[in-house]
Amino acid sequence: MKWNIPNVLTTFRLILIPVFLLFYYLPVSWNHFAAAFVFWLAAITDYFDGYLARKLGQSTPFGAFIDPVADKLMVTCALVVLVEDFNAIWITLPAIVIIGREVVISALREWMAERNKRATVAVSDVGKYKTAAQMLAIMGILWQPNDMIVGVGAFLLYIAVVLTFWSMFTYLKAAKNELFAADNEAK
Numbered sequence: 026m027k028w029n030i031p032n033v034l035t036t037f038r039l040i041l042i043p044v045f046l047l048f049y050y051l052p053v054s055w056n057h058f059a060a061a062f063v064f065w066l067a068a069i070t071d072y073f074d075g076y077l078a079r080k081l082g083q084s085t086p087f088g089a090f091i092d093p094v095a096d097k098l099m100v101t102c103a104l105v106v107l108v109e110d111f112n113a114i115w116i117t118l119p120a121i122v123i124i125g126r127e128v129v130i131s132a133l134r135e136w137m138a139e140r141n142k143r144a145t146v147a148v149s150d151v152g153k154y155k156t157a158a159q160m161l162a163i164m165g166i167l168w169q170p171n172d173m174i175v176g177v178g179a180f181l182l183y184i185a186v187v188l189t190f191w192s193m194f195t196y197l198k199a200a201k202n203e204l205f206a207a208d209n210e211a212k
Contacts, residue, residue, distance in 0.1 A: 029083040031092075034074035038095040041067045042102055049106055049167070060106075061168035067099045068160040096156075097127050103163045115179065116166070119186045123159065126189045130196055142203055146196045155188035 041063055049060035074092060078084045104120040111117075130146070137146050158181050165178025197204070 027085055027087075029078075029085065029088075030081070031074040031078035031083050032085060032088050034070040034077070035088060035092050035095050038067045038070045038074075038099060039091070041070075042099055045099070046102065046106070057167060057169045061164050064099070064103055064160075064167055065164055067095075068164070071096055093131070097131070100159065100163065101127070103167060107163070107166055111166075116182070119182045122186050123189055126193045130193060133196060133200055137200055137203060140203060142200070145199050145203065149192060149195055151188055151192040151195055155185055155192050158182075158188055159185040 045060055045063040045067070048056055048063055050056070051059070071092075074088070078088055101124055104124060108117050108120050134143060134146050137143050162178045162181035162185055165174045165181065168178075169175055
C-alpha cells in the first residue's frame with residue numbers, strides 16, 4: 026500500500042472514532058463540545074482526503090476502499106451514541122433510516138461492482154448534499170449548546186433523511202435494469 030496524504034487523512038479519521046467516543050462519554054461539562062469538534066474534524070478530513078486524492082492524482086485502491094468505510098463508521102457511531110443519549114423516537118427513526126440506507130447502498134455498490142457496473146451507482150450530487158446535511162445535523166445535535174442548535178440539528182437531520190431516501194431511490198433506479206436482469210437470469 027502506498028501512503029499518501031489522502032490515505033493518511035482517511036486513516037486518521039478511523040483513529041478519531043475512539044477519540045470521539047472517549048470525549049462523548051467523559052464526565053466533564055465540555056464533553057459534547059469536544060465530541061462535536063472531533064466529529065467536525067473527521068468531516069473536514071473526509072472532504073480534504075477526497076479533494077486531495079483527485080487534485081494530486083493520488084487515488085489508490087486502499088483509499089477507494091477505506092474512505093467510505095471510515096465515513097460510515099464515524100456516522101454510525103455518532104448516530105448510535107445520539108440514539109442512546111436522547112432515547113427518543115425523533116432521533117431513533119432518522120438514525121435507522123440513515124444507517125439502513127448505508128447498508129443497502131453499500132450492498133448495491135458491491136453487487137454492481139461484481140457485475141462490472143460500479144459506475145452505474147457512483148456517488149451523486151444528491152448523495153453529497155445528504156452527507157453535508159447529515160454532518161451538520163449530527164454536529165449540532167452532538168454539541169447541544171442550547172435548544173435552538175439542537176432544533177436546527179434536528180431539522181437538518183430530517184432534511185438528511187429526505188435526501189437519504191431520494192439518493193437511495195436514485196441509486197436503485199440506476200441499477201434497476203441490472204437488478205431485474207439478474208432476477209430474470211436466475212429463473
